[in-house]
Amino acid sequence: MTEVSTASGRPLGRWRVPRIATLSRSAVAAFAVATGTLLVLGWLTFISVPPVELALEQETSGEWVVADVPVGEFAWLSGVRPGMTVGGFVAPGSEPGRGWTGLFVTDGVMTIDVPRHPIGPDPGAFFVGMTALLLAVVAWRLAPTLASWLLAVPPLVVLAVASDVVPAPLAFLLAIAPPAVAALYAAERTRRLHPSVPLVVALAVLAVATGWLLAYQLRFDSWAIPRQLSAALAVSLLGLGTAGVVREAAWRAGARLTRTGAGHLSRAALIAATIDELIPGRAHSRLRAIEIERTSLAADLHAEVLPDLAAVIRSVDAGLDPTEAVARLRAVADELRELMSERRLSVLDELGLLPALEWLAERIEERTNVTVEIEVRGDDIARAPREVELAAYRIAQQAIDNALVHGRPTRIELGIEIAGDRLALQVSDDGAGISADAERRALQAGRLGLADMRARAGAISGSFRIWRRPDGGTTAELRWPA
Numbered sequence: 001m002t003e004v005s006t007a008s009g010r011p012l013g014r015w016r017v018p019r020i021a022t023l024s025r026s027a028v029a030a031f032a033v034a035t036g037t038l039l040v041l042g043w044l045t046f047i048s049v050p051p052v053e054l055a056l057e058q059e060t061s062g063e064w065v066v067a068d069v070p071v072g073e074f075a076w077l078s079g080v081r082p083g084m085t086v087g088g089f090v091a092p093g094s095e096p097g098r099g100w101t102g103l104f105v106t107d108g109v110m111t112i113d114v115p116r117h118p119i120g121p122d123p124g125a126f127f128v129g130m131t132a133l134l135l136a137v138v139a140w141r142l143a144p145t146l147a148s149w150l151l152a153v154p155p156l157v158v159l160a161v162a163s164d165v166v167p168a169p170l171a172f173l174l175a176i177a178p179p180a181v182a183a184l185y186a187a188e189r190t191r192r193l194h195p196s197v198p199l200v201v202a203l204a205v206l207a208v209a210t211g212w213l214l215a216y217q218l219r220f221d222s223w224a225i226p227r228q229l230s231a232a233l234a235v236s237l238l239g240l241g242t243a244g245v246v247r248e249a250a251w252r253a254g255a256r257l258t259r260t261g262a263g264h265l266s267r268a269a270l271i272a273a274t275i276d277e278l279i280p281g282r283a284h285s286r287l288r289a290i291e292i293e294r295t296s297l298a299a300d301l302h303a304e305v306l307p308d309l310a311a312v313i314r315s316v317d318a319g320l321d322p323t324e325a326v327a328r329l330r331a332v333a334d335e336l337r338e339l340m341s342e343r344r345l346s347v348l349d350e351l352g353l354l355p356a357l358e359w360l361a362e363r364i365e366e367r368t369n370v371t372v373e374i375e376v377r378g379d380d381i382a383r384a385p386r387e388v389e390l391a392a393y394r395i396a397q398q399a400i401d402n403a404l405v406h407g408r409p410t411r412i413e414l415g416i417e418i419a420g421d422r423l424a425l426q427v428s429d430d431g432a433g434i435s436a437d438a439e440r441r442a443l444q445a446g447r448l449g450l451a452d453m454r455a456r457a458g459a460i461s462g463s464f465r466i467w468r469r470p471d472g473g474t475t476a477e478l479r480w481p482a
Contacts, residue, residue, distance in 0.1 A: 407431020
């Protein structure tokens with residue numbers, strides 16, 4: 001028996017909300033870092049550069065010497081060190097301690113000119129970073145990988161042109177942020193490549209942070225190496241994440257070519273199919289084409305096949321009585337009606353995801369001995385965007401089909417939580433449970449159920465995962481946004 005409940009027992013309210021763009025955790029972090037670094041760069045370029053702070057003291061001989069220099073800031077990176085003698089100064093007063101606008105310091109061999117207010121970065125660097133950020137905003141929904149690369153530009157620009165005039169603590173944060181955000185992106189895109197990838201990525205970021213702390217504690221003369229290491233690690237991690245995206249695209253392309261009977265897969269065919277998978281908007285277009293095809297097929301079956309079958313049955317019933325033939329024809333007609341009704345989405349379009357899942361659960365219980373229960377989590381159920389509801393319905397349908405075919409369960413539970421800006425769906429069963437390499441073996445056999453569920457989740461910027469439960473059975477989960 002299908003059961004529907006809410007956490008508070010209140011009646012289910014439904015309303016439609018406008019579509020809201022969704023971003024992953026790495027995207028939110030990348031946008032925040034890019035925007036923050038541009039604000040820092042804009043401040044340094046158009047408003048002011050922090051004044052140079054030097055502690056000066058006058059010796060008994062009357063000479064002024066440098067008593068202390070902040071490590072990692074402009075004067076330190078220019079070569080100024082404690083103990084150097086002030087050889088000259090430009091000041092509104094007569095002494096450096098009373099306010100100065102420039103100093104000449106010397107160690108007896110070289111003389112260093114230290115302006116009180118260093119010249120800020122060139123405005124061109126700011127506009128390059130701003131252009132990259134705007135392009136990333138435009139490209140995110142169509143090409144998130146390209147957008148991720150563009151979001152790395154502002155922090156790298158700051159590292160290249162302005163790190164000398166940024167205070168040391170802020171310079172440390174700006175140097176760690178790009179590889180940290182790139183690590184989030186790489187971990188998201190490569191989590192299925194190997195279980196150790198996230199750990200390796202985290203250790204790499206930790207190594208860079210340690211390098212910067214050593215540069216500060218050991219008072220390195222130049223921070224060029226830590227800056228270059230941060231930039232190189234950020235680019236490398238972005239490349240790793242991109243490699244994960246390309247690998248998944250090649251995986252899907254190879255599976256689809258195998259399913260279509262392409263025989264021996266040439267390298268050129270696989271490359272072409274992979275590029276086709278990577279075209280912006282391709283996944284959404286493919287899913288839309290599938291829905292159009294299924295709708296057309298249902299209409300054709302209803303208009304042509306079912307009337308013909310009914311006519312054959314009536315003619316057989318009216319004349320000779322081939323009982324076996326009639327029974328088979330009736331069974332075929334029933335199967336076709338069931339197939340047609342399962343593929344129609346009028347309930348989903350008119351009433352929403354929860355009524356559609358209730359309808360699906362009733363159909364499952366009618367034709368099997370499996371109990372399907374629905375648990376509504378949260379106080380209310382809102383309408384999510386149509387493409388999100390459609391993806392959730394198809395994922396639930398595929399997960400249930402997989403459970404019935406491979407798991408032989410006696411009970412299936414559907415847990416759902418929907419608000420206007422988020423959706424969570426879980427399909428759990430008490431069957432045999434999924435194996436660790438089930439997805440790989442399914443793709444090799446040309447079965448694309450799990451791959452299609454992941455593609456549907458990715459097309460709406462959601463996340464999909466599936467795992468074997470400790471007590472047996474399988475749980476498939478969709479979350480939107482990811």
